[in-house]
Amino acid sequence: MVGGFDVFKALDRARKEAARRKGGGRREPSSDQEKQTDSSAGPGKVASHIGHTALPPKHKLVCFDCGYRFEISGKIESILCPKCRVDISLRDEVVAGEWEGDLKTGGTVEIKADGVIVGGEIIAKEVVFDGRIEGGSINAYDRLLFGSGASYDPDLIETPNLGIAAGAALKLAGGQSFKSVWIAGALECAELEVAETIEIEAGGLFKGKLRARHLIVAAGGGLTAAVDVS
Amino acid sequence: MEENANGKSVISKEMKITGSIESSGSLQIDGKLDGEITCAGSAAIGKDAKVKGNVDGSSVTVSGTVHGNISAKDKIEMKSSAKVVGDIKAKRLAVEDGVSFVGKSEVNPSGEAAAAASPKKDSESAEEDKQNSGGDNKGKGLSGVLGGKR
Numbered sequence: 001m002v003g004g005f006d007v008f009k010a011l012d013r014a015r016k017e018a019a020r021r022k023g024g025g026r027r028e029p030s031s032d033q034e035k036q037t038d039s040s041a042g043p044g045k046v047a048s049h050i051g052h053t054a055l056p057p058k059h060k061l062v063c064f065d066c067g068y069r070f071e072i073s074g075k076i077e078s079i080l081c082p083k084c085r086v087d088i089s090l091r092d093e094v095v096a097g098e099w100e101g102d103l104k105t106g107g108t109v110e111i112k113a114d115g116v117i118v119g120g121e122i123i124a125k126e127v128v129f130d131g132r133i134e135g136g137s138i139n140a141y142d143r144l145l146f147g148s149g150a151s152y153d154p155d156l157i158e159t160p161n162l163g164i165a166a167g168a169a170l171k172l173a174g175g176q177s178f179k180s181v182w183i184a185g186a187l188e189c190a191e192l193e194v195a196e197t198i199e200i201e202a203g204g205l206f207k208g209k210l211r212a213r214h215l216i217v218a219a220g221g222g223l224t225a226a227v228d229v230s
Numbered sequence: 231m232e233e234n235a236n237g238k239s240v241i242s243k244e245m246k247i248t249g250s251i252e253s254s255g256s257l258q259i260d261g262k263l264d265g266e267i268t269c270a271g272s273a274a275i276g277k278d279a280k281v282k283g284n285v286d287g288s289s290v291t292v293s294g295t296v297h298g299n300i301s302a303k304d305k306i307e308m309k310s311s312a313k314v315v316g317d318i319k320a321k322r323l324a325v326e327d328g329v330s331f332v333g334k335s336e337v338n339p340s341g342e343a344a345a346a347a348s349p350k351k352d353s354e355s356a357e358e359d360k361q362n363s364g365g366d367n368k369g370k371g372l373s374g375v376l377g378g379k380r
Binding site: 203214215219221223226227229230 | 324333335
């Protein structure tokens with residue numbers, strides 16, 4: 001038995017089918033999910049609302065015990081190493097005042113202007129360094145940001161990527177090498193080798209001798225150096 | 231050499247010039263030049279241009295190849311396709327990623343940089359402590375560190 005509503009449904013199907021054939025044979029999306037992902041809908045079709053899917057940020061981590069490198073997405077406080085099952089903290093930490101002890105995290109360690117590292121081992125993905133180091137060691141296995149109040153000792157601080165914050169001034173003796181360098185303050189180095197990119201922001205300045213693969217200087221950046229970027 | 235409606239002299243891509251060029255206006259070089267450029271206005275070295283000689287202008291934009299020194303009263307701009315072998319001197323500088331540059335640079339828009347923090351060694355810090363009033367370093371402040379070695 002055919003009801004009135006069935007007639008309307010049949011007419012609607014027929015209309016859509018005709019429009020589909022006219023539009024070049026594309027199948028009409030039948031569900032809301034399909035409608036949303038059908039980004040190339042033609043005229044008369046359901047327009048897409050979402051061009052891409054928002055994904056949480058990804059973080060690269062290194063296990064402090066076994067050295068295994070892996071990637072996670074999202075923000076979490078701790079995770080087990082997939083290889084050795086050691087618990088890895090991912091919390092951000094702040095050091096103010098005197099610190100003597102080990103601190104290992106896959107997050108960021110901020111050493112305040114009154115922070116003094118007198119001993120112990122600090123290992124973090126990123127270190128924002130605005131204090132002093134008199135003992136121990138700091139290993140920022142991703143990036144170290146050198147602040148305006150910091151003192152730097154190349155024997156005690158290790159990082160592949162160095163950042164000089166605006167207002168900070170750092171002088172490095174001898175030859176130094178980094179994977180990348182970002183300068184918003186002032187950096188002076190007798191011989192700096194950068195494996196990838198050195199970037200000088202407006203207001204930043206580099207003095208010395210430079211050898212790098214890529215050089216980027218923003219308008220307003222300063223460069224007083226012998227340069228070899230080739 | 232052409233001159234376009236904006237009063238800029240243009241050396242087109244097909245031209246090759248041996249000798250110096252002096253201009254009281256602006257200059258655009260897209261061809262080859264063996265010689266020096268002295269320009270009161272702006273000088274632009276095009277992507278296909280090759281210049282063997284010094285370039286001097288109020289501002290210089292390099293997209294091609296320059297074998298020589300570049301000096302500008304105001305700004306030097308190196309686009310991503312620029313290749314520069316020589317020294318550069320200007321008030322301001324902008325360098326895009328991809329540039330090849332070998333030479334010395336003298337660009338310091340803000341004048342002399344502030345006194346830089348030097349790396350501290352144990353013996354040097356001990357020496358500094360002796361010279362300062364005796365006692366511990368706590369509360370010493372960072373001015374002693376930053377005002378250290380140059």
